[in-house]
Amino acid sequence: MEPTQIALYTLLSPLVSAVVIALFFRRNGTIAATISVASAAVVAAGGLMLAYGGHRFEASMEWFRFYDFGMSLGFKFDDLAAVMIAIVGVVGFCVHLFSLGYMADDEAKARFFGGLSIFMFSMLGIVLADNLFMMFVFWELVGFSSYLLINHYCLKQSAAEASKKAFIVNRVGDFGFLIGILMCYGVYGTVNLSELAMATTGGALVATAIPLLLFCGALGKSAQMPLHIWLPDAMEGPTPVSALIHAATMVAAGIYMLCRIEMLMVADALQVIMWVGTVTALYAALCAVVQSDIKKVLAYSTLSQLGYMVAAFGLGAGQTNSGAMFSVGAAAAMFHLTTHAFFKALLFLGSGSVIHGCHHEQDMFKMGGLLKKMPLTAITMLIGVLAIGGLPFVTAGFFSKDAILHLAQVTNPAVFGILVFTAVLTTFYMVRMWKLTFLGSPRSDSASHAHEGGFMTMQLPLIILAVLSIFGGYTHGALGFVYGHSFDGVWSQIPHPESLVGVVIMSLAILGIGGGLAWVLYPSSDKDGLETQVPGAFAVLTLLKESFDKAYTYYVAKVQDRFAMLLNFIDQILIAGLIVRGLAGFVGLFGLGARALHVGSLHAYVYWFLLGIVMLWGFAGGLF
Amino acid sequence: MSSIGLFHYLMVATLMFSIGFVGVLIRKNTLVIYMCLELMLVASTIALVAFSRFNGTMDGNVFVFFILTVAAAEVAVGLAIIVALFRRRQTVQVDELNALKN
Numbered sequence: 001m002e003p004t005q006i007a008l009y010t011l012l013s014p015l016v017s018a019v020v021i022a023l024f025f026r027r028n029g030t031i032a033a034t035i036s037v038a039s040a041a042v043v044a045a046g047g048l049m050l051a052y053g054g055h056r057f058e059a060s061m062e063w064f065r066f067y068d069f070g071m072s073l074g075f076k077f078d079d080l081a082a083v084m085i086a087i088v089g090v091v092g093f094c095v096h097l098f099s100l101g102y103m104a105d106d107e108a109k110a111r112f113f114g115g116l117s118i119f120m121f122s123m124l125g126i127v128l129a130d131n132l133f134m135m136f137v138f139w140e141l142v143g144f145s146s147y148l149l150i151n152h153y154c155l156k157q158s159a160a161e162a163s164k165k166a167f168i169v170n171r172v173g174d175f176g177f178l179i180g181i182l183m184c185y186g187v188y189g190t191v192n193l194s195e196l197a198m199a200t201t202g203g204a205l206v207a208t209a210i211p212l213l214l215f216c217g218a219l220g221k222s223a224q225m226p227l228h229i230w231l232p233d234a235m236e237g238p239t240p241v242s243a244l245i246h247a248a249t250m251v252a253a254g255i256y257m258l259c260r261i262e263m264l265m266v267a268d269a270l271q272v273i274m275w276v277g278t279v280t281a282l283y284a285a286l287c288a289v290v291q292s293d294i295k296k297v298l299a300y301s302t303l304s305q306l307g308y309m310v311a312a313f314g315l316g317a318g319q320t321n322s323g324a325m326f327s328v329g330a331a332a333a334m335f336h337l338t339t340h341a342f343f344k345a346l347l348f349l350g351s352g353s354v355i356h357g358c359h360h361e362q363d364m365f366k367m368g369g370l371l372k373k374m375p376l377t378a379i380t381m382l383i384g385v386l387a388i389g390g391l392p393f394v395t396a397g398f399f400s401k402d403a404i405l406h407l408a409q410v411t412n413p414a415v416f417g418i419l420v421f422t423a424v425l426t427t428f429y430m431v432r433m434w435k436l437t438f439l440g441s442p443r444s445d446s447a448s449h450a451h452e453g454g455f456m457t458m459q460l461p462l463i464i465l466a467v468l469s470i471f472g473g474y475t476h477g478a479l480g481f482v483y484g485h486s487f488d489g490v491w492s493q494i495p496h497p498e499s500l501v502g503v504v505i506m507s508l509a510i511l512g513i514g515g516g517l518a519w520v521l522y523p524s525s526d527k528d529g530l531e532t533q534v535p536g537a538f539a540v541l542t543l544l545k546e547s548f549d550k551a552y553t554y555y556v557a558k559v560q561d562r563f564a565m566l567l568n569f570i571d572q573i574l575i576a577g578l579i580v581r582g583l584a585g586f587v588g589l590f591g592l593g594a595r596a597l598h599v600g601s602l603h604a605y606v607y608w609f610l611l612g613i614v615m616l617w618g619f620a621g622g623l624f
Numbered sequence: 625m626s627s628i629g630l631f632h633y634l635m636v637a638t639l640m641f642s643i644g645f646v647g648v649l650i651r652k653n654t655l656v657i658y659m660c661l662e663l664m665l666v667a668s669t670i671a672l673v674a675f676s677r678f679n680g681t682m683d684g685n686v687f688v689f690f691i692l693t694v695a696a697a698e699v700a701v702g703l704a705i706i707v708a709l710f711r712r713r714q715t716v717q718v719d720e721l722n723a724l725k726n
Contacts, residue, residue, distance in 0.1 A: 601718070601719070601722070602657075602718040602721070603649060603650075603718070606648055606649055607649070610645075610649075
């Protein structure tokens with residue numbers, strides 16, 4: 001098969017699955033799940049074939065043409081897309097498999113799996129798109145599928161609100177993205193990624209506004225400040241959805257998109273991007289410390305790690321080794337994106353396993369002692385925790401995070417300091433989460449009756465992802481079997497420090513300080529250790545967490561609602577009152593007069609007839 | 625003064641037409657109104673015949689034949705409607721035929 005054909009089938013198989021489920025199997029969850037998992041397997045197989053088969057190609061066809069404005073649909077499959085499609089395929093398949101177990105008793109299983117398939121289709125579209133318009137179309141489609149899946153438990157008020165919030169906040173970012181695309185077309189005359197790269201190599205015509213506007217899209221989708229508020233709420237969706245969409249793939253699409261439009265970047269824009277990422281990383285890590293919901297901890301941790309990626313991109317996108325396709329920053333960001341996809345999906349699926357085992361209890365302070373009841377989940381999650389904490393050499397997170405830290409160290413000391421502090425916080429809240437969940441004694445009935453899920457559906461995905469979380473950090477050499485040499489175009493650009501000793505010491509120190517503090521602060525109890533021992537810090541962090549939501553609520557209540565009232569007034573008085581009702585009233589008045597002529601007596605009509613004749617005569621005679 | 629010209633014929637036609645029209649206006653019985661209508665039709669026929677005679681052409685006469693034919697057909701239909709109306713409503717007074725208004 002031609003590689004283009006493989007790509008096409010890979011892209012279309014989840015769409016077919018979604019359509020078939022929507023049309024024929026809405027009431028039959030088992031068949032729907034089978035179809036969806038099969039399509040995910042096709043995606044994984046197709047994606048891996050493309051990524052590891054050494055196929056790199058570009059192909060496009062015209063969609064429509066309007067005078068000299070043409071829009072095309074096409075594939076641009078380079079090393080970047082190969083990395084991404086492999087992640088989407090593998091993590092997607094693991095999550096589909098896990099969902100079989102997690103959603104086994106769900107009433108709306110067909111809707112759930114249909115939504116997952118729609119998501120896979122949209123995500124692949126973003127990955128493969130060769131121009132910004134096509135990317136935008138699929139960009140909106142992932143937003144839609146995210147909305148659909150967050151809202152899975154649609155009878156719950158909070159889920160309904162969370163899905164709306166996610167959609168609306170994303171729209172804000174996407175608005176900027178769309179304007180950016182239009183400006184890009186206006187300035188460069190093309191939105192094709194390869195043509196843009198050629199247009200910008202000359203160095204002329206680079207505007208700061210374009211990369212910043214395009215970054216707005218990433219701001220929404222990757223939930224960076226100040227548009228981060230939707231992601232923690234999005235945890236209302238089923239846990240596999242959180243793992244796939246709100247941790248591993250969709251939220252990473254923003255980073256991927258940034259790497260795609262690297263050639264449009266200018267120094268000023270990169271400064272902004274770097275600081276947005278850094279601040280988000282720190283802020284989200286601080287918020288994660290005071291969460292009691294296991295999924296919310298992971299949500300804030302996702303925000304924080306996405307901040308790392310954005311910061312890495314901002315730090316290093318300007319630095320390109322000669323002859324390299326991708327910049328140092330993009331490589332570091334993509335590398336962290338990859339390892340993060342593995343260990344964060346692992347952590348989310350692990351938390352899903354815990355939640356499933358504890359009969360949908362999500363409060364960590366009501367868990368405890370699960371190590372004995374769910375050993376496999378506990379161990380795989382420990383691997384995830386160590387990976388995100390960056391335990392040297394045996395976890396993937398070490399390599400990717402330290403690539404970013406190294407990049408920060410040589411580029412911007414302030415950012416480096418903040419990111420190191422964030423790393424300490426990261427290990428702090430992750431160890432806190434793991435200790436509260438798995439150690440000590442059960443603190444509720446549901447925790448004491450916890451049990452492991454089925455092997456094939458719930459444990460196997462954990463094992464696959466745990467293996468990837470360990471070996472996913474080796475990009476070359478004997479242990480680099482995960483990647484082979486397929487992604488060398490990107491991986492060869494990852495920045496590495498000269499000597500590993502300092503890095504290892506730093507990582508161990510981060511892990512020791514953060515983890516040790518958490519270990520000491522959080523005894524196995526149903527009270528938050530920080531709240532009882534350092535209430536001041538707890539209160540400040542809670543306030544910090546809520547400040548954004550409060551600010552937005554205030555803004556909506558005081559500014560937006562009032563503006564809407566004004567518009568409503570104008571609409572009611574001017575448009576509805578004067579124009580619409582006014583016209584209708586005029587016609588109605590005429591009708592009223594005409595109705596009065598219909599008196600019901602035949603003789604009256606004869607008189608009207610006479611009148612008509614007289615007027616006709618008058619007209620014919622030229623009287624008027 | 626003794627010769628009768630076009631003017632006289634037209635006067636007769638106008639008179640007949642006016643009588644018919646006034647009849648349509650003031651009479652209440654559908655049958656009588658119908659007869660008045662026929663009167664108006666015949667008045668116009670007289671005018672046409674007179675024009676034809678005094679202009680020396682056949683145009684008016686041709687019209688008359690058409691009008692007579694159409695009028696015959698119209699009478700057949702109209703009378704049938706009036707009979708059907710009477711059978712259904714037991715009246716042909718226009719004052720009482722106001723089902724659409726009420």
